[in-house]
Amino acid sequence: MRTAAVVGTGLIGTSIALALSRRGVMVHLDDTDTTAARTAEALGAGTLRPPSAPVDLAVLAVPPAHIGAVLARCQSESLAHVYTDVASVKSRPHEEVAAAGGDPSSYIGGHPLAGGERSGPLAARSDLFEGRPWVLTPSSRTDRSALNRGLELVSLCGGVPVIMDTAAHDRAVALTSHAPHLISSMMAARLEDAESEHIRVSGQGLRDVTRIAAGEPRLWGDILEANADAVAEVLEAYALDLDRLIAILRAQRSADDEVRRQAAGELEEMLRRGNRGRARVPHKQRSQPAEYVAVPVAVPDQPGALARLFSAVSEAGVNIEDVRIEHSLDQPSGLVELLVEPASVAGVRRLLDANGWVRQETPI
């Protein structure tokens, strides 16, 4: 791939453009929002000049409802040889490409599983897709050359390609993304009219389960509409589970010991199933899976303290792979965890001890 076009320079489009530009691909940027497009260009994601000849690949990073129309327009202008999109639903865009009179042979559906809390080009990162799954959904009418161009795109962005058919993809995201999003919104919505004092009595759990409820309503409305049947099926399964949970909780007030005992057993089994399901959720992946060892060290809240710590460590020629500030450094003393290769741990410990640092290794 030598040339590409990115239509839509939001978080995903700009991140793709940055990744391709870093790999030497000439990227042409386009967005109806000219501020977004200029920002992406200023970040080094590509050029605003239109291509003089069809590019190898055009990435349509536009809202799902627009893909059919944008594809038809781009094809009529011969923007590219091959087209892909980044929408989180796939059946509907494939249908709409056909309905809009587009050519399905040069279109390969795509969905990179990456994103972030912030949107827009300023939140873009060239390594956003590093190690992340990127689904490609070729149809029976997709040319082999389009599929291979899609695979090349994923590879250039550092993603892990996953080929699925459109219906399986949409059922999968209904289960793992769209239905959970609606449930998160539903739980958050019940807080709208709650007493302030009640909401104050909350912790990290509530923050986690409602985080995605902050998503953009129009965008999520579009996504949910485009995948309505698959999402409704997941919600119907939840509704059955919910009815059962309510019955279990109501049974806790039964006068019959045996009824209560059975309900308690069912409740615990449900929680255990939750444990097992949660354990299947993929961890955040590092691009290079590595096991680092954390060496915790107390750091006084003084200018230069962190510098002295890192100097002590670097004397050993040890590379600190990552750093975690465990306690905020606005405390009198903070706890810093140095993540180092297992082979370096002993040396780091000796060095810290020799330099008078207080390691916070647990005594057991």
Added chain:
Amino acid sequence: MRTAAVVGTGLIGTSIALALSRRGVMVHLDDTDTTAARTAEALGAGTLRPPSAPVDLAVLAVPPAHIGAVLARCQSESLAHVYTDVASVKSRPHEEVAAAGGDPSSYIGGHPLAGGERSGPLAARSDLFEGRPWVLTPSSRTDRSALNRGLELVSLCGGVPVIMDTAAHDRAVALTSHAPHLISSMMAARLEDAESEHIRVSGQGLRDVTRIAAGEPRLWGDILEANADAVAEVLEAYALDLDRLIAILRAQRSADDEVRRQAAGELEEMLRRGNRGRARVPHKQRSQPAEYVAVPVAVPDQPGALARLFSAVSEAGVNIEDVRIEHSLDQPSGLVELLVEPASVAGVRRLLDANGWVRQETPI
């Protein structure tokens, strides 16, 4: 408060003991799990020696179902003048104190809103409660002196006291903690038998909404049982919302444009209510709210690079308040954000530039 006892040296009990010890209170530790108790002692949380005279306050950091019995035993042994607990349900313990023959006048119910993903004394931190709400639930039979001792405890631990009656507390945590926990488990449980390929197609959203589903089933079963009615009421409200959502999604497939338009409007309004509810969820609080400015710097992945960076900064006498490693340092170059006081920003920038560091400030 000069003397205290902590019965139960898990995460919460040990964190309280650490906080009190730091403030000069003599803390006596007790746990049926002697390893946990010895660990807490080794961490500096207090002594395993039993007190020779009644202590000022005993904190019963035991599972909710045991509070009544443990309180009655401790009172019969004259362990303390005043007792509190840390359970996340409050009506049931108050009832059980009475049922177990305990003296309610020296008991003040308590619930610190703090915790962590890890449990046990090794995860304890003296600043766990810093800036966090800590509910106290005096009953009509609670002595004023017991209430004031509870307030002193919260203050010594750096928490923010909130006085509520037991029923209001239990309704509040049903809404903000217990019902969301069950829903998180329910969503996670549906992943247990899902195809691996489907689960692979997931992102940060699924990780967030299912995180609390990893909680300990026995402990959570106890909590949910103890607050069953209040939790069931919240779930019944969810069940109504869920039925409505299913109907809205099914309406998206209607042949009638007007039906579809109305459904889309209702869906978006639900998502907007979710936005508004989410906005009411308290942010994570810092003990000292402060506005720091992030100065992003590229750091090559070489031994000593971070040390050189911190040396450059500390030469200015600047205190780095916090550090964020934005990109993993197993990339060829990482991005480090130095958080500094606003007044220090200009100096830090000059120093970095003078030392040849590449600042990654966005060009817009």
